[in-house]
Amino acid sequence: MPFVFQAAVYPERPGCYIMKNEAGRILYVGKSKNLRSRLRSYFQTNHKRKRLRQLVEEIASIEVMLVNNEAESLLLENNLIKIHKPPFNRALKKDNSGYAYLHMTAERLPRLDVYYRDRRPSAVRAASAASGEKKPETPDKEQRFGPYRSSRFRNAVMEFVADHYRLRTCTTMPKRVCLLYHIGRCSGVCEGKISEEEYRETARQAAELLLRHGDDLIAAMYGKMEYYAERLQFEEAASMLRHIRVLEQMPAKQIVDREALVDQDVLYFGEERVLVGKVQEGMLRDFDLLPLDQGLGDAACDRFLVSRYSAERPHELIVNRICDPRMVRSLLHRGGGPPVKITQPKRGLKYELLQLCKENYEYRLQRELQGC
Secondary structure: OOOOOOHHHOOOOOEEEEEEOOOOOEEEEEEEOOHHHHHHHHHOOOOOOHHHHHHHHHOOEEEEEEOOOHHHHHHHHHHHHHHHOOOOOOOOOOOOOOOEEEEEOOOOOOOEEEEOOOOOOHHHHHHHHHOOOOOOOOOOOOEEEEEEOOHHHHHHHHHHHHHHHOOOOOOOOOOOOOHHHHOOOOOOHHHOOOOHHHHHHHHHHHHHHHHHOHHHHHHHHHHHHHHHHHOOOHHHHHHHHHHHHHHHHOOOOOOOEOOOOOEEEEEEEOOOEEEEEEEEOOEEEEEEEEEOOOOOOOHHHHHHHHHHHOOOOOOEEEEOOOOOHHHHHHHHHHOOOOOOEEEOOOOHHHHHHHHHHHHHHHHHHHHHHOOO
16 A cells, blocks of 8 residues: 655654555655655655655655754764665765764874764674674774764864864874974874874863864864964965854754663653653664553553563653652662663753653654544
């Protein structure tokens, strides 16, 4: 039976859409700042491209993940494509594509470089390592900054920080200074022009600037722009101003892709359902709407937690409701393994994750009630 598109079912807000076939296989992952408008375009256009016509013909269902802004939709799409590798997504499948981080390497004399996260689940990475697959070099001591949605801006930031702090850019340390030192773009630490202690302190200051991000980075870039303008280097000054404008337009906050070492499940409990959001190592991966036992009140939340997480669980459970957290922790701990952290936040990032789950819960429940 062909898929019947109903525009009113989909909200006019940012998010990602996941198109599946009758067997439940993910065919395509996309994003939009207006989901209704974007999805409508698939079904109200006589597509000239054969591949697009074939996609529309195979669609059996469309799942939606709502987010807060366009930046989050871009990052979430990037993660979902790398996780699921849908056949109709040609771009962003490779691990070294899409939105990358910058990282300060853990070498004796650190340098700034581009870093792409391995978005596979920990268990899959462990199995790959056991089979002899080469693991990307990402030591724990490295500091990472980002992710950056624009590769052009990311590269400009990397070049600006390296130049401003005169950090080395060579992957293999030479024995003598190169051209970069003579044109003032490197400190010449390889030949002892500054001490290693001075260099490491400079690298620390550069990392601190990137961690603060926002206004401090913009102020430093304005200073560099004025430096170029005073020396009549108008092309360089104009280029720096363009990069500043990009940074000023970028949303300062997003919660779907963060640097974290722990796995979290975010659970929004309603009256009859619970929405479970899976966050693995800081990356939002999935929403799942599940039923609750009826007639138990708040105790239904506790029963769901004990039933679902007795055998296997993440490092932390973030919940909006729980009846007896001490009892739940005790019962889960009996199943073996380390004790699980249960958090009921009232503010901050975890609370914002709960609010995002609430919005997706309300949307999915509405669709369920409409029979869509």
